[in-house]
């Protein structure tokens with residue numbers, strides 16, 4: 001018997017019962033689509049986390065004000081800021097290998113210009129901030145160290161804020177009012193687009209941190225300080241020096257817990273990507289289970305269909321089908337269902353990944369490996385779960401099969 | 406009558422063992438059928454007719470005895486060689502038609518060709534199947550499904566399926582058992598025509614009237630052949646059919 005005949009036989013048999021064939025395929029379709037989409041979304045998330053952390057700046061170290069346990073209550077990081085402006089200045093002056101540093105002061109506020117107003121995030125930064133984040137100017141330029149020292153009222157606008165307040169006109173040289181105080185716009189930043197959480201990174205106003213503390217927040221300490229080392233090799237020593245300087249300044253005894261955290265950008269990156277990786281594996285595994293369930297669905301349907309089609313098998317045997325022909329037919333049926341379902345599932349998975357990436361605004365990556373894996377896996381499922389029912393069918397006795405009611 | 410026999414049975418026995426009880430369905434049958442014969446197998450219900458047909462049709466193996474098909478010892482063949490024999494040399498027609506549902510008449514007829522060791526191209530499959538349907542007068546119903554055909558038409562499709570691989574022997578177990586008299590006559594007409602063209606036919610029937618269209622009549626009782634004689638007053642199905650039509654359609 002030619003193999004093309006087996007194809008014809010199996011395809012005709014599947015066509016005789018389109019509903020059953022479709023439902024069997026559905027299990028595999030959903031399983032494969034889930035695996036493809038989940039892995040794509042997970043991988044995309046990982047890339048996005050990595051790139052957003054990379055934006056903190058090269059060779060950077062993040063000093064976060066810690067959980068000072070005051071009155072026995074322990075807050076999360078930054079909950080009770082312990083980093084003072086004296087700490088900041090000491091870091092800049094005393095720690096060797098520090099190239100740049102900037103503190104972090106944030107406040108949401110209303111910004112006005114003319115009759116336009118917007119709510120945005122005011123970011124109190126140092127003169128190095130723009131440089132550390134390798135952010136370029138579209139127009140104008142940075143504020144100076146003197147501006148920071150004097151807490152002058154100057155501002156740098158993100159593209160979104162500028163457009164909302166001034167439309168297409170240039171904002172540089174214009175006045176914006178933040179909590180009713182007038183600030184002169186000195187620069188306009190190049191647009192950066194969405195962050196991974198879907199927030200608009202261009203919806204920001206930079207002012208000298210000193211101005212922000214005096215006029216906006218009224219605080220005297222920072223949530224965090226970003227420090228940039230001169231080179232990658234110096235990141236380690238900078239971290240050590242920072243820690244010992246701060247322990248000394250905060251009078252923390254040996255063995256006592258620090259009231260700050262020092263993390264290199266590298267460490268943060270590794271932590272975050274490993275979390276994202278774990279998430280991807282978890283999502284993939286859950287999706288994998290649904291694929292397995294789809295495979296069991298195939299076996300279930302094939303088993304039921306062997307019983308239901310006993311007479312058909314008898315007829316085929318009576319007109320000359322051999323046990324092997326029947327085995328092959330059922331196996332091919334199972335593989336066509338699983339591989340067909342797999343292919344449709346891959347398409348659907350691609351679609352879901354596309355839709356998700358369009359919705360959240362970051363790339364999802366359908367990896368060739370996951371496609372190959374899903375395809376091979378669905379074929380294996382077809383053969384594996386199809387074999388037992390096919391064996392059962394091929395072992396039937398023609399007379400008994402024909403007599404079966 | 407010196408041609409080599411198509412079927413030669415020597416002391417064939419078949420015992421069904423169901424638990425403790427052994428049923429001797431066929432108890433030592435010796436029979437010889439020559440090419441071109443048209444044999445009716447008669448007998449009461451339970452006398453072993455179907456059992457015998459299944460043995461001759463290579464669907465089942467005898468418990469004892471020798472069976473030569475075209476001079477070849479069938480007992481020595483493997484399961485898959487038996488399948489080949491059924492596919493290439495035998496045509497089987499059942500009382501209950503046994504067509505595949507939700508499958509066109511044409512595809513039903515193609516079935517034995519698909520399992521043929523020769524491997525036919527798509528075009529040839531269709532050509533040969535249509536020719537077989539033509540032979541039973543159903544070429545215009547090729548695309549109909551069994552559920553869209555009458556009982557007689559379904560049986561004709563089954564006959565076309567039995568003929569499509571050009572077998573030398575046609576076996577039929579009560580082919581007219583589910584049909585009315587007139588439709589039975591049509592089926593017998595097809596059989597007589599095939600027999601006239603040289604086909605050897607062995608068929609089981611309950612009805613003495615139907616047996617009269619055959620050439621030889623065998624009667625079974627309790628698993629044995631008790632009578633074997635040529636049909637004396639043979640009928641011609643075409644004539645009978647014409648007579649049947651006469652009073653109905655003349656006025």
Ligand SMILES: Nc1ncnc2c1ncn2[C@@H]1O[C@H](COP(=O)(O)OP(=O)(O)OP(=O)(O)O)[C@@H](O)[C@H]1O
Pocket residue numbers: 421422423428429430448449450451452453454455456457
């Ligand atoms: N698979 C089986 N297992 C056990 N006994 C069987 C089996 N098939 C047939 N028999 C027995 O063998 C005997 C002959 O059965 P068979 O079907 O050959 O009769 P038959 O002549 O074809 O009857 P009918 O005219 O009713 O079709 C019966 O007694 C029956 O009970």
Ligand SMILES: [Mg+2]
Pocket residue numbers: 454455456578
């Ligand atoms: Mg019977």
